[in-house]
Amino acid sequence: MKLKALFPLTLLFFSSLPSVSGEQAPWLDKDYLDERTRQLAPTRTAAPSQWRVIWTKEPSTRATVSWTTGKKGSGHRVRYGVRSSSGPKLTESIVPQRSGAYSSANGEYFHHARLSELSPSTTYDFQIESEGNKSPLMHFTTAPADDRSFRLLFGGDSRTGINARGQVNLLMADLSEKDDELIGFAHGGDYIVSGRNWSQWSTWLSQHELTVAKSGKVLPIIPTRGNHDGGPLYDEIFDTPGGKEKNYFFTKISPEVALVTLNTEISAGGEQRSWLAQTLADLRPEVRWLLAEYHRPAWPAVKSPGAAKKFWVPLFEKYNMDLVVESDGHVIKRTVPIRNEKKDPTGIVYVGEGGLGVPQRSPKTDRWYLQKPGMAGADHHVMRITFAKKSMDYEVVLLDQSKADSMTFLPR
Amino acid sequence: MQQNLIWFLRILVVIQSLGYAAKLAAPSALNSYLLGSMGGSFVSGLDHSVWLFLLFSSAALLVLGFLRPAATSVLGKVDFALLGLLALWPFTLAVFSFLNNMGDAFHATDPIGHAVRFAAPLALILLSFNPNPLWQTRVDWLLRLSVAGAFIGHGLCAWWIKPSFIDLIVGTLDTLLGQDLAASASRQAFAEASLPVIAVQDFILVALLLLPNRKIRTVAMWMAIWGFVTAMSRMTAYGWGNWHDLALRICNGGIPLFLWYSWKQNHTDPTHS
Numbered sequence: 201m202k203l204k205a206l207f208p209l210t211l212l213f214f215s216s217l218p219s220v221s222g223e224q225a226p227w228l229d230k231d232y233l234d235e236r237t238r239q240l241a242p243t244r245t246a247a248p249s250q251w252r253v254i255w256t257k258e259p260s261t262r263a264t265v266s267w268t269t270g271k272k273g274s275g276h277r278v279r280y281g282v283r284s285s286s287g288p289k290l291t292e293s294i295v296p297q298r299s300g301a302y303s304s305a306n307g308e309y310f311h312h313a314r315l316s317e318l319s320p321s322t323t324y325d326f327q328i329e330s331e332g333n334k335s336p337l338m339h340f341t342t343a344p345a346d347d348r349s350f351r352l353l354f355g356g357d358s359r360t361g362i363n364a365r366g367q368v369n370l371l372m373a374d375l376s377e378k379d380d381e382l383i384g385f386a387h388g389g390d391y392i393v394s395g396r397n398w399s400q401w402s403t404w405l406s407q408h409e410l411t412v413a414k415s416g417k418v419l420p421i422i423p424t425r426g427n428h429d430g431g432p433l434y435d436e437i438f439d440t441p442g443g444k445e446k447n448y449f450f451t452k453i454s455p456e457v458a459l460v461t462l463n464t465e466i467s468a469g470g471e472q473r474s475w476l477a478q479t480l481a482d483l484r485p486e487v488r489w490l491l492a493e494y495h496r497p498a499w500p501a502v503k504s505p506g507a508a509k510k511f512w513v514p515l516f517e518k519y520n521m522d523l524v525v526e527s528d529g530h531v532i533k534r535t536v537p538i539r540n541e542k543k544d545p546t547g548i549v550y551v552g553e554g555g556l557g558v559p560q561r562s563p564k565t566d567r568w569y570l571q572k573p574g575m576a577g578a579d580h581h582v583m584r585i586t587f588a589k590k591s592m593d594y595e596v597v598l599l600d601q602s603k604a605d606s607m608t609f610l611p612r
Numbered sequence: 613m614q615q616n617l618i619w620f621l622r623i624l625v626v627i628q629s630l631g632y633a634a635k636l637a638a639p640s641a642l643n644s645y646l647l648g649s650m651g652g653s654f655v656s657g658l659d660h661s662v663w664l665f666l667l668f669s670s671a672a673l674l675v676l677g678f679l680r681p682a683a684t685s686v687l688g689k690v691d692f693a694l695l696g697l698l699a700l701w702p703f704t705l706a707v708f709s710f711l712n713n714m715g716d717a718f719h720a721t722d723p724i725g726h727a728v729r730f731a732a733p734l735a736l737i738l739l740s741f742n743p744n745p746l747w748q749t750r751v752d753w754l755l756r757l758s759v760a761g762a763f764i765g766h767g768l769c770a771w772w773i774k775p776s777f778i779d780l781i782v783g784t785l786d787t788l789l790g791q792d793l794a795a796s797a798s799r800q801a802f803a804e805a806s807l808p809v810i811a812v813q814d815f816i817l818v819a820l821l822l823l824p825n826r827k828i829r830t831v832a833m834w835m836a837i838w839g840f841v842t843a844m845s846r847m848t849a850y851g852w853g854n855w856h857d858l859a860l861r862i863c864n865g866g867i868p869l870f871l872w873y874s875w876k877q878n879h880t881d882p883t884h885s
Contacts, residue, residue, distance in 0.1 A: 360648045361648065393714070394714045394715045394716075395715065395716075396715035397714070397715060427713075430715065430716050431715065465775065466775045467775045467778040467779050467782065468775075468779055469782035469786070469799075470778055470779070470799060470803070471797040471800050473796045474793055474794070474796040474797045477793045500638070502639060503639060504635075504638040507779045507783075507850075510783060510849070510850055510851075511782075511783075530652075559647050559651065559652065561647065561652045561655070561656065562656045
């Protein structure tokens with residue numbers, strides 16, 4: 201009798217779920233996504249479009265503001281200044297140090313303005329100008345120079361599934377808007393299908409505007425090269441992160457957090473391995489949270505292990521990495537802690553595998569390193585990591601903002 | 613054509629098929645190509661079906677090799693069909709690997725670089741079902757061209773200094789000389805210097821292999837040894853767990869060895885005209 205009485209209430213609760221979900225995640229509605237996509241800046245004009253902020257080294261004092269124009273032009277600059285409560289004061293101005301035509305494009309040009317001597321943990325308003333045409337006023341926050349907590353988003357594989365990619369971008373914008381502690385985004389590679397195809401990059405770059413929050417907040421991107429990102433366009437788009445034909449570097453995001461970005465598309469066992477060994481030896485004593493990111497996984501949830509397993513994993517174990525982020529498989533995964541090819545509570549946890557829009561695969565759930573307390577699943581997602589004094593909190597956020605996985609790491 | 617040669621070819625195809633089956637622990641190139649349009653469940657099921665087929669075919673080819681059915685019999689037609697499909701799978705993968713990575717020069721070489729893998733089952737079909745000496749000459753040229761394709765494809769990758777080739781050399785040096793982080797950069801430099809030399813060697817071997825009216829057995833043997841060494845490097849660099857990478861490349865050395873043996877037989881056979 202009581203159950204029957206509860207039935208209408210239960211029905212009401214469940215029928216209200218879609219609308220709640222719709223309010224929390226309007227990007228799930230195709231019309232909303234289409235409307236937001238229509239608002240993206242046109243690319244074939246003299247005006248700036250496809251804006252992004254790039255972090256590589258020293259994000260507490262440096263950032264690169266990059267954009268595209270449809271004409272070469274000559275009057276390009278970024279005006280910027282510390283955000284104040286009395287409104288934007290764009291007191292500084294910088295012209296791009298590097299501009300040029302995108303390879304194989306139809307007359308589109310890239311511009312990179314490298315901002316330096318910025319103040320840590322400071323929000324900067326900025327506006328891009330090309331030939332007198334102005335971008336919207338936007339802002340980003342520099343990384344801290346102290347031990348305050350902050351968050352980063354991680355994710356990879358946005359190469360196909362263009363609608364889903366737009367949805368994930370809008371999710372990231374929403375997460376960013378609501379969270380002042382969220383300051384950056386590390387992309388694990390495979391942005392598009394063919395790295396030499398300007399048209400695909402152009403679509404990706406325009407859609408990247410969707411990651412800008414409605415307030416104008418931009419999440420600086422820390423790029424990683426994936427196996428589909430071959431060719432010169434990657435360096436033209438991200439200002440050659442880590443150096444030409446290298447694309448590996450480390451980002452000391454705060455005095456206690458370092459992210460080492462590696463390149464699985466060049467030799468893993470040669471010069472890069474020597475550099476990695478030296479870098480980890482230098483960083484490990486300095487930071488509380490030491491992470492690495494690269495594209496092809498050492499502990500794949502779907503594919504075969506890449507060269508990273510032989511050449512880098514011993515170094516990760518030697519220097520006790522706190523977390524390693526991988527992409528490429530098109531699933532969600534978190535391994536058990538691994539050391540010496542065995543589950544070990546002192547081992548390294550590997551997460552990720554890519555879900556920024558790419559169609560998802562079925563993970564190979566029978567692999568030993570994906571058993572509990574590890575996990576594997578499949579859905580479009582982004583990872584959010586909070587770096588704090590006492591813990592590092594890892595979460596996987598799905599398109600509807602629900603959590604697919606979480607884990608808390610304690611300092612080693 | 614002597615039966616022992618046909619058996620040798622059959623065993624190469626079986627080993628290669630087992631390698632391809634083991635490789636399906638990871639998604640195939642066809643899986644990757646169809647993922648967007650067909651969905652994860654379908655492509656996983658497709659790979660699983662192919663895996664079962666490859667295992668079944670490997671066993672069936674051995675049995676049929678013993679039975680030696682007539683070409684017109686049911687079992688003969690089954691043998692024919694299995695070999696045809698075992699030629700189709702490597703060809704399909706090579707083409708879809710290329711399509712999945714449009715613009716990538718290394719993957720663009722796959723359809724020619726993998727030629728021995730689909731030429732071997734085709735040759736077996738032709739030899740098993742066409743004992744005519746004219747067909748033996750045609751098969752000889754089919755295999756020579758496929759070996760040429762494999763060496764040109766791999767030679768181009770070596771000339772362009774494919775990063776994974778660098779790691780094969782560095783990983784093998786680690787195995788042979790011991791891991792030395794201080795030497796990693798110099799080992800990479802050695803690999804980068806060696807690869808163009810290897811490429812030139814590959815191209816010279818191809819030119820010698822394709823000389824008309826000449827069958828230089830030393831060249832075939834050299835290509836066999838080099839084919840096996842390079843296929844084996846997947847294991848010397850990354851360990852025994854990568855046996856399937858050797859198995860699916862078994863024809864890189866196996867087909868030149870087949871040619872060498874075939875030419876040797878013809879040379880010593882007094883009935884050979």
